[in-house]
Amino acid sequence: MTMPIASTETHKVLNQADPCVGHNAFTDDVALRELVARHAAWSIPNATALGALAGDEEVQDLARLANEHCPQLRTHDRFGNRLDWVEFHPAWHRLMALGFAHGVPSLAWTTPEPSGHFARAVLSYLWNQVENGTGCPTGMAYAACAGFAGRPEFAMWREKTLSGHYDPRRLPLPQKTGAVIGYAMTEKQGGSDLRQTQTMAAFVGTENGASIYSVTGHKWFFSVPTSDGFFTLAQTASGVSCLFVPRFLPDGSANRVAVQRLKDKCGNRSNASSEIEFDKTWAMLVGEEGRGVREILSHAHLTRLDFAVGSAGLMRQALTLAIHHAATRDGFGRRMADLPMQTNVLADLALESEAAMLSAMRVARATDGMASSERERLFARVATPVVKYWNCQRATHVVYEALQVHGGNGFIMENPIARLYREAPLNSIWEGTTNMMCMDVLRALGREKGVLEVFLDEIAPPEIDDAAHLRFIASLRADLCGSAIDEGNARAVVTRMALALQASEMLKNSDGAVAQRFVASRLGGRHAGVMGTLQAGADLRQIVARAACTRSSSEM
Known part of the structure; x- marks a missing residue:
């Protein structure tokens, strides 16, 4: 005999955080x-x-x-x-x-x-x-x-x-109102080493001012395969060249781009990434034959900037979710946000998020000046991989700590912080891994005359007079100007470059007390490298309040 399901209420839903909605990510920041x-x-x-x-x-x-x-x-x-x-x-x-x-x-x-x-x-x-x-x-x-x-x-x-x-x-x-564009460079055997490209392209002729090639090969990562056209790389008679593959041929028929399978990715689930085959695929040459890597890297400055900015945005969303959760849920008889250890964590996350945003936006401003200012061009050349490296690295740490604020709820995929947790590591891989970014910094310092001087100028302007900052800069300057940099310790040096840039941006642009907290913790040796290890103080609550994008329902 089956028992009827009891109709009586067994529990009430109490002390769950409010949904994080109703805020404006710009005006509230x-x-x-x-x-x-x-x-x-x-x-x-x-x-x-x-x-x-x-x-x-x-x-x-x-x-x-x-x-x-x-x-x-x-x-x-x-x-x-x-x-x-x-x-x-x-x-x-x-x-x-x-x-x-x-x-x-x-x-x-x-x-x-x-x-x-x-x-x-x-x-x-x-x-x-x-x-x-x-x-x-x-x-x-x-x-x-x-x-x-x-x-x-x-x-x-x-x-x-x-x-x-x-x-x-x-x-x-011609029949569309807008276009979506993709990039397809990576191959199985080469990964980030684009010179290992095995895809081949043969010159066919010229059509309407464009040099036309027939392309055959395989691409291992091909994101948004429904795009209307794709930049890709292939070996030509003169070496690796940049080509553009439209989805449709000039006569309106489909181009030969065969999608083999979709990648089952850890994160970035909404986006389709695939493997594809080119088989006598129609393509147009972009730039000079044999100069494909240089051509693609001229675009990569912008995609690397975008990943530095995107990681900062991801951190900001994680911070917003963490502060809102802690401000609308109780623990141990108090609001979670008022628990001293939790306050410390949230304040630390706020410092990390703001510094990431400011450093990425400084590179964006330098990008605006690249065409008219040699100083800005040189600064962008070295700062882009520095900030891309560090923001993408720190995103995983920030999201992990923001997830911990949510407790078990944060590990459930219904919660947006769980999606961010799976997303966070990806940006450090896309458009050049951590090691690739550090190698690029070394190349910029070693090959571009004036880069070192411009960077040191940027991180130590005369208007900044902070003792901890000046000591840190002096030590970094000694290493950068000496012979202490090689491939083996590149991460350590580039990390310090990133922290120095973030500190200078905080001192120039942030609230004075907030900037001092960042400098003291990141440059002054008072931080254990783990979120929530700031020196205790009454100002931590003000740092959290300044960073909050939303208010609890009781405050609205």
């Missing part, structure tokens, strides 16, 4: 808001509109759905015809449409105002607090416009990429 007011006040409406999406309950649910319902590969249709297509959940398409409409890929190139790359970096920082998987195609489209610039054969590609429209239809470019 004091440090970011002040920085934008100083350097690109014209972009405040853009940032305000996008910042509202991060706290919008419906948009947060789109992010959840896009990651719960992974993309599905459709190699053939029901009649046996080759499709090589990926079906995304409708939530992905809605997010992509929002990102493109708000100028996340395009603002740097479309605005007539100064500081376009900085303003666009702000949008990317905010967008990475909405959904990280769509940050890949928005970042690739941003970088692709540098590859299209000044090349008449790519004029329509640039126009469609900058249109502000997301058009997911599988159509030739």
Whole structure:
């Protein structure tokens, strides 16, 4: 005999944190808001509109759905015809449409105002607090416009990429309202070593001013395979060359890009990454034959900047979630945010997040000046890999500690912090691993005349007179100017370069007391390298309050 299910209530749901909704990731972020007011006040409406999406309950649910319902590969249709297509959940398409409409890929190139790359970096920082998987195609489209610039054969590609429209239809470019662009460089045998490219390309002829090649080979990581076109690398008669592969041929027929399978990734679940085969695939040469790695790296400055900014945005979202959780849940008879050890952790996370944002935005401002200032060009050359390395490294630590604030709830995939935990390690791999970034810093210091002097100038301007900062800079200067740098200790040196840059940005731009806390803990030897090990003090609660994007329901 089956027993009826009891209809009586067995428990009440008590002391669960409130949903983290209703905030604006721009207007409620004091440090970011002040920085934008100083350097690109014209972009405040853009940032305000996008910042509202991060706290919008419906948009947060789109992010959840896009990651719960992974993309599905459709190699053939029901009649046996080759499709090589990926079906995304409708939530992905809605997010992509929002990102493109708000100028996340395009603002740097479309605005007539100064500081376009900085303003666009702000949008990317905010967008990475909405959904990280769509940050890949928005970042690739941003970088692709540098590859299209000044090349008449790519004029329509640039126009469609900058249109502000997301058009997911599988159509030739002239029939679309907007374009999505991908990159495909990595191969099984080479990884980050692009000179190991085995894909081959043979010159076919010239069409409408473009040099046409036939490409055959395999690519091991091919993200957003539904993109309208792809930058790729292949061996030509002159060496590794950069080519552009459109999804459709000029006659409107499909190009030969065979999607073999989708990667089952640890994180970044909303985004499709695949393996593909080129088989006599039609492609256009980009730049000079044999100079493909140099061509791709000229775009990579922008994608590396975007990952540095994106990691800072991911950290900021983790911080927002952690502060809100602790402010709306009780533990041991008190609000969690008021427990001294928890306050210390949250304050430490706030320092880390603000410093990451400021250093990434400094590189974005340098990017704006690269064409007109040799100093800014040299600074961007070395600071981009420094900040990309450090922000991507620290993202995993910050998200881990933010997850701990949530306790067991944080490890459940319904909670957005769990998605961030799986996402955080990826940016340190994409566009050059940690070791690759440190090697690039060494190359910049060793090969680019003036880089060292410009960097040292930047981190120790005369207006900064802080004892701990000056001691740290003196020690770093001695190592950088001496013979203490080699491949074996590159991480240690680049870490100190990153901390010095972050400290100088905090001292220039942050609240004085907050900046002093950062310098004392990171440069002054009072930090154990573990979150929550700041020297105790009454000001820690003020640091947390300054960083809070949301208020508890009782305070609203």
